[in-house]
Amino acid sequence: MVVLLSNDDGIHAPGLKALAESLQELGELFIVAPDRERSATGHGITVHRPLRLETVTLPGVNARAWAVDGTPADCVKLAVEDLLPRPPELVVAGINQGPNLGTDVLYSGTVSAAIEGIINGFPSLAISLTSYGSYDFTTAAEVARKVVTLVMKNGLPPGTLLNINVPPAKPRGMRITRLGNRRYINIFHKRTDPRGRIYYWMAGEPLDLEENGEDTDVQAIKQNFISITPIQLDLTDHHALQILRQQWGEIPFNI
Ligand code: MN
DSSP states (O other): OEEEEEOSSOTTOHHHHHHHHHHTTTSEEEEEEESSOOTTOTTOOOOSSOOOEEEEOOTTOOEEEEEESSOHHHHHHHIIIIISSSOOSEEEEEEEESOOOGGGGGTOHHHHHHHHHHHTTOOEEEEEESOSSOOOOHHHHHHHHHHHHHHHHHOOOTTEEEEEEEOSSOOOOEEEOBOOOOOEESOEEEEEOTTSOEEEEEOOEEOOOTTOOTTBHHHHHHTTOEEEEEEESOOOOHHHHHHHHHHHTTOOOOO
């Protein structure tokens, strides 16, 4: 089984190494990842300059690996189109340092790598450790191996990826969740540079929103459960589609 690994924390990130170590006995691993941290680059791709890459040896990891000076989506595209000897059976992105919960998935390079996987028709997973402070990826790596084994056995519906978040403390169990909502306060720090010019630095803390019910990824992590959210690419609002077709479908547009 060919497994493609990528991430957005960069080829030398400890979470990627932990992921590779935990999966290397399950298949033939190929790693194609950004040459530096590209967190929060979303699904951006690089089309206005060339992409450069180099082969990399990761200590203790039995995998062919490339570092690319592009985004996670670039990495998966390049892997699938040119670098892999044959199409992967699975694409796994992570293990990200930090959560990818709720609305975060739209900004996340980790999730975007997995989205690029399903765009190309391959079962895909994104996995994140929900702590910026913990470098212990042991549990998250075990979760990755367990979920990969389940996906190998049961498959995934076409066009669906699994977004997995693992709490840093010992998990109380696992929940299949829906995406919650995440909004941040104090997003911008406004400061003055040494030359007297104003600059802004985006940061902020996520708000604790009551609308995040028990069945959301946000609540699962808050209660120390592993969260697994199936995500699909179809952003169509099917409810609104029906309404618009009924209400607007009859309006003539003779422009
Ligand atoms: Mn990241």
